[in-house]
Amino acid sequence: MSVIDHGRRLIRVETTHIATLVPVRSVLVCLALVVVIIGAGLFATTIGAYEISFDAVIRAIVDPASDPDVRQVVTEWRLPRVLFAVLCGAALALAGGIFQSLTRNPLGSPDIIGFGVGAQFGVTLTMLVLGLNTYLFKAAGALVGGLLTALLVAVLANRHTMSSFRLIIVGIGVSAGLGSLTSWILISVSVEQAMMAATWGAGSLASLGFDQLLPAATAFVVFALLARPLRRSLPVLEMGDDAAMAxxxxxxxxxxxAMVVGVALVALVTAAAGPISFIALAAPQIAQRLTRSNTPMGLAPVMLTGAALVVVSDAVAQLLAVPVGVVTLSVGGIYLTCLLAAQFVRRT
Incomplete structure (x- = not known):
């Protein structure tokens, strides 16, 4: 391993199987994000009706002989929620990076294009119309809903060539239509069913445990491995089809x-925690600015940025006693307004 300076400092990593150059800034950013995730996660485990100090939390995690009551609260109730926040943030951020690179537009995220709403509509149908409320059925509904929405948006936006602007505009229209259908379903069912679906639709990590975490983590690892080759191919595709084929x-x-993997990542999160908005939109852009990269497809910085955003947002949500989706929606709305204003100023 050696440090090379090509205008920016790079670390050369060479083994018998791989040889690559890693920017020093990206390594430092990733380390800082890991510190934020660990700090916010430990803080989140101290929040609740049963207050626990930092020292007690750390002892409960590392010492099997610690207070059994504290250990049960930390390891069985609160730690899975933190781990789920990390998983959801990483999955949404990776999906956002894929779609933003695919559309070559910072607005090209599942939240804006409508794929997230399609996954939400699929889960709503599965829960309320088909009466299937287990994680696997909801995941299947989210995946089918997201993929069908992606297919519909792609067909409607494709006129000889598919521009990112047309894709986003069509996605916004399809998202509005699916949102209306979701609202129609909610007012057509009983009050109890509507309240259950509305609570899920707010986006919450509460009541999630290792039973849901293990299959979700397994699926995430599979999709992350499938997304790994996209780290090189999508930035090339940003240069145009002719250059990419050459x-x-x-x-x-x-x-x-890219479409299937991105939608699957969104479906993975939507089935477990409901729609957690704007992480897929904001995380890739924040990571790109932190690392000063020319693409939103830097896998490790993007996923760690998303994980940090959701862990911090969930800690704030617990302090305010609201679902995490409410926090991300509020902050994300401000971010989207600033992003649109910046693009307008740049064009004028």
């Missing part, structure tokens, strides 16, 4: 794989 990238297959 460099050995197949545009059609790359777009299809």
């Amino acid at each position: 460099l050995g990238v197949r545009p059609g297959r790359t777009r299809l794989v």
Whole structure:
């Protein structure tokens, strides 16, 4: 391992299987984000009706002989929620990076294009119409809903060539239509069912345990491995189809794989915690600015940024006694307004 300076400091990592250059700034950013995640996660485990100090939390995690009551609260109730926040943030951020790179637009996230709303609509149908309320059925409903929405948006936006602007505009329209259908379903069922769906629809990490975490983590690892080759192919695709084909990238297959993986990541989170808005929109752009990268597809910084945003947002949500989706929606709305204003100023 050695440090090389090519205008910016790089670490050369070379083994028998891999050889790569890693920017020093990206490593420092990732380390800082890990510290934020650990600090916010430990703070989140101290919050609740049963107050626990930092020292007691750490002892409960590392010492099997610690107070059994405190250990049960920390390891069985609160720690899974923190781990789920990390998982959801990483999955949403990775999905956002995929779609923003695919559309070559910072607004090209599942929240804006409508894929997240499609996944939410699929879960709503599964829960309220089909009466299937287990995690696997909700995950299947979210995946089918998201993929069908992606197909519909792609078909409607495709006129000889698919521009990112047309894709976003069509996605906003499809999202509005699906939102109306979701509202119609909610007012057509009983009050108890509507309240259950509304609570889920606010986006909450409460009541999630290891039973849901283990299958979700397994699925996330699979999708993250599938997304790894996209880290190289999507930035090439941003240069245009002709340039991509000249460099050995197949545009059609790359777009299809990226679309399926991105929607699957959104479905994974939506099925477990409900829609957690704007993480997919904000995390890739924040990571790109922190690392000074030219693409939102830096996997480790993007996923750690998303994880940090959700962990911090969930800690704030617990302090305010509201679902985490309310916090991310409030902060994300401000971020979206600033992003739109910045793009307007840049164009004028």
